[in-house]
Each structure stands twice: as C-alpha cells, then as structure tokens.
C-alpha cells in the first residue's frame with residue numbers, strides 16, 4: 148500500500164511518525180473516514196467541513212485547503228487502485244519533541260497521515276440483507292463527541308463487549324436515552340416515522356446521517372430528531388444505523404429482543420438504496 152505522510156506518498160513500510168507525536172501520546176488528533184465506491188469519493192464536502200470544524204474546536208489550524216485534501220485523496224485512491232474502499236485521514240497536533248501536557252507553540256507542524264483500505268464489493272455487503280444485532284452499554288465517553296477525535300478506546304471496548312455477547316455492535320446509553328453506536332448514528336422507525344437523536348455535543352454529527360435525512364425528507368418521509376430509550380427501540384417497527392463505512396445498515400435485535408418482524412425492514416432497505424443510488 149502507498150500511504151501519505153506529511154506531503155510524501157510512500158510504501159507503508161517506509162512511512163514514519165515520531166514517538167513524541169501528540170496523536171500517539173495524547174490521542175491529540177482528529178480523523179475522517181470517507182468511502183470510495185466505483186473509484187468515486189463519497190460525501191467529500193461533508194467530511195472536509197467536519198474536519199475543519201473538529202480542528203477548529205481543538206484550536207488546530209487546517210493543514211491544507213479542501214482542494215488540496217481532495218487532490219491528495221484522489222492521488223491515494225489512484226495509486227492504490229481503489230475501486231471500492233475507504234480513505235482514512237488523521238491530523239494530529241504534531242511532534243513537540245518531548246512529552247508535555249501543554250499544547251506545543253503555535254507553528255508546530257501538524258502530522259497528516261492518510262491511507263486507503265481496499266473493500267471490493269463494499270456496496271453489496273450481504274450483511275445489509277440480514278441486519279446486525281446490537282447490545283446496549285453505558286455511554287461513558289467524554290462530553291465532546293461532536294469532535295471526531297482519535298480517542299477510540301471506549302468504542303473499541305464497546306465493540307468487544309458486543310462480540311462477547313454474540314452481537315455485532317453496541318448502542319451507548321446516557322441518562323436513559325441512546326446517544327449513538329460505537330462508530331455510527333442510531334435510528335428507529337415507528338409507524339413510518341424515522342426517529343434519531345438531535346445534534347448536540349453528545350453525538351458525532353454524522354455525514355451519512357445528514358445525507359440520509361436529506362434524502363428521507365425529499366422522499367416525503369417523516370423525521371423526528373429526539374432522544375429515544377432502549378425500551379422504545381425494542382418496541383419499534385425497525386432500527387438501523389448509518390456511517391460512512393456501513394452506509395445504512397439494518398438492526399434486527401437489541402439486547403436480545405427482535406425488532407419488528409426480526410428481519411430487515413422496508414424503510415432501512417429503501418434508505419440504503421436511495422443513499423447508494425444518490426452517491427454513485
């Protein structure tokens with residue numbers, strides 16, 4: 148694989164980042180995951196806008212313009228001959244030369260790393276036909292989940308808790324209501340209404356969420372942006388998640404309770420079809 152590090156395109160074995168990098172020592176960095184389908188980069192503008200916002204919230208300067216970023220993504224996709232897959236981008240506060248809690252002086256260069264992941268047939272993922280199972284776990288993450296930082300330890304632990312319980316993912320619950328999945332936004336459908344938590348600092352502002360809600364509104368589907376409980380979700384007709392890597396993925400079971408018929412529902416199926424058709 149050819150990866151990108153601070154302006155260079157290198158074989159992955161030759162790419163190097165300092166042991167003092169603040170991304171490594173302090174999880175002081177932000178990231179974006181963007182899908183590639185048929186060689187096309189999906190929702191680039193949304194991901195670039197969220198990257199700028201994440202950087203701004205952490206008082207980090209944009210490492211390059213959106214145009215330069217898009218050119219770099221395209222270069223990586225081309226060099227790695229990616230038809231279907233992902234581009235991962237990470238920007239950290241760089242290498243201050245030692246470990247220190249205080250931010251390094253202004254002007255310290257950020258570390259920019261990007262790589263591709265090859266996922267042939269990504270859009271035809273068979274799991275979309277059978278759905279996934281989720282468990283609920285408490286949301287004990289920090290309070291700025293709207294910033295896409297690389298602090299992913301608890302989401303990783305949540306994924307492992309789900310696997311240990313024979314499920315695929317975990318929905319996190321705070322003050323009795325679902326916040327989001329470990330790496331996706333969470334939705335239920337009841338009587339034709341799509342219900343998903345409203346945007347705040349409590350959840351990541353999903354780029355796929357924005358696109359899917361826009362398409363749903365255009366298709367005259369009803370949307371309610373509000374919190375919901377696990378009990379309400381278990382009594383819903385359908386449930387699903389969205390993310391740049393999963394697109395729209397049906398959820399058929401929550402904490403061992405089948406949702407609706409216990410099979411993939413029509414709303415999630417339709418939204419997945421619309422999202423993929425609009426994106427390609």
Ligand code: PDD
Pocket residue numbers: 180327328329330331332350351352353354355356389390391392
């Ligand atoms: N995760 N919520 C969380 C906590 C996420 O990590 C993600 C994305 C989402 C969905 O956002 P988007 O639609 O912009 O991908 C919601 C990415 C895919 C990841 O960490 O791999």
